[in-house]
Amino acid sequence: MHLILENPKNAKSDVMPFSRTNPFQAKVLKNNNLNGTGSSKETRHIELSLKGSGLSYVPGDALGIMPANDPELVASLLKEMEWNEEAVVTVGKQGEELPLKQALTTYFEITLLTKKILQQAAAFTENEGLQKLVLVENTAQLKEYCYGRDLLDMLRDFGPWKASAQEFVSLLRKMTPRLYSIASSIAANPDEVHLTIGAVRYTAHGRDRKGVCSVLCAERVQEGETLPVFVQANKHFHLPESQDQDIIMVGPGTGIAPFRSFIQERAVNKGAGRSWLFFGDQHAASDFLYQAELEKYQQDGVLTKLDTAFSRDGAQKVYVQHKILENSKELFEWLEKGAYFYVCGDKEHMAKDVNEALISVIEKEGSMTRDAAEVYLKDLQKQGRYQRDVY
Numbered sequence: 001m002h003l004i005l006e007n008p009k010n011a012k013s014d015v016m017p018f019s020r021t022n023p024f025q026a027k028v029l030k031n032n033n034l035n036g037t038g039s040s041k042e043t044r045h046i047e048l049s050l051k052g053s054g055l056s057y058v059p060g061d062a063l064g065i066m067p068a069n070d071p072e073l074v075a076s077l078l079k080e081m082e083w084n085e086e087a088v089v090t091v092g093k094q095g096e097e098l099p100l101k102q103a104l105t106t107y108f109e110i111t112l113l114t115k116k117i118l119q120q121a122a123a124f125t126e127n128e129g130l131q132k133l134v135l136v137e138n139t140a141q142l143k144e145y146c147y148g149r150d151l152l153d154m155l156r157d158f159g160p161w162k163a164s165a166q167e168f169v170s171l172l173r174k175m176t177p178r179l180y181s182i183a184s185s186i187a188a189n190p191d192e193v194h195l196t197i198g199a200v201r202y203t204a205h206g207r208d209r210k211g212v213c214s215v216l217c218a219e220r221v222q223e224g225e226t227l228p229v230f231v232q233a234n235k236h237f238h239l240p241e242s243q244d245q246d247i248i249m250v251g252p253g254t255g256i257a258p259f260r261s262f263i264q265e266r267a268v269n270k271g272a273g274r275s276w277l278f279f280g281d282q283h284a285a286s287d288f289l290y291q292a293e294l295e296k297y298q299q300d301g302v303l304t305k306l307d308t309a310f311s312r313d314g315a316q317k318v319y320v321q322h323k324i325l326e327n328s329k330e331l332f333e334w335l336e337k338g339a340y341f342y343v344c345g346d347k348e349h350m351a352k353d354v355n356e357a358l359i360s361v362i363e364k365e366g367s368m369t370r371d372a373a374e375v376y377l378k379d380l381q382k383q384g385r386y387q388r389d390v391y
């Protein structure tokens, strides 16, 4: 399968550098599940070829993927509305034209509902439920309706409709690329880029739902096929300039990705800097991503320390922040000697808990008040020694 983009600039790829608006069709060299039997997760390790693209990256950068929607979901939409898949629709501000099926597959977000879409769609139906939902006093209910539902739900819930496919697609948002922290070093893997992608799957309102890009990668992209990609530089998340600086990395789950890149880079460059990784996930037996590699790096001395937290292996839930607190004395010594502190992964909970743990470490080991510890951390941030890549 090749994900064909409707982007007209794609044709000029031999003269234009590859970019967000002109992605490179990268061949999938490897695509395997990192989780073992019994895991409740699926995390894909994907290796892509950048050969001939002229693209490069540094550890800390991200790769953008332009995804395509699930063909089954597109087929359900076409069937539900009895739309002709070949009917040509106008998309975008430049008036490009695409067959409807292709527009629904690659051009539009069809799994995302917004208040605006529902408000505008209300003009296309007399359905009382929708007319009521879009009233100003029902904003909270409208927001709640959108959560965990998609275009197909809306079409099924509020018909009969009196609008054309063109009028409906005009309401939709353009597909946005998904970003993934690069999990490889180009110095260690010339012409390649590796990713660590957690498949997003959940059930909501009686239907199984799939993340557009992560499940495309997990279920539909085979080795030998291609994905449209571009490199997204990340100036605020990178290794210290000197290989002799110590680094502390906190990357549970898919947060491990940029740190695999950091460690690979350090293995090639062989600086004097020490490196310490905190990794966590649910079960050691099935969710210890890149375990063999990491343990090998530890044996070889590339990785100085490796601390793990597996939340569902014991009676009590243990997370990376607990491991940070357990190691407070040594961690503070590293910071005092100039170590850089990095966090990658979950923004909602993990990054906040790690931030709190770090303040506690500084407070305790530096014999400071909380206010002074916060100033210490702010200062680390100013020096570029506290960097986060959270999502």
Ligand SMILES: Cc1cc2nc3c(=O)[nH]c(=O)nc-3n(C[C@H](O)[C@H](O)[C@H](O)COP(=O)(O)OP(=O)(O)OC[C@H]3O[C@@H](n4cnc5c(N)ncnc54)[C@H](O)[C@@H]3O)c2cc1C
Pocket (backbone or CB within 6 Å): 062, 067, 111, 147, 148, 178, 179, 180, 181, 182, 196, 197, 198, 199, 200, 202, 203, 204, 210, 211, 212, 213, 214, 215, 254, 255, 257, 389, 390, 391
């Ligand atoms: C800088 C950066 C780096 C990143 N690096 C990585 C990485 O290395 N690895 C990685 O796996 N991801 C990474 N991500 C996240 C990634 O970009 C995508 O957001 C993720 O893969 C989901 O995309 P998707 O297309 O599969 O899902 P989408 O189709 O975009 O769906 C995701 C959305 O589904 C909704 N949703 C999810 N669960 C539920 C639920 N239970 N109930 C209701 N709604 C729900 C939420 O609105 C969520 O935003 C990164 C993000 C950023 C910004």
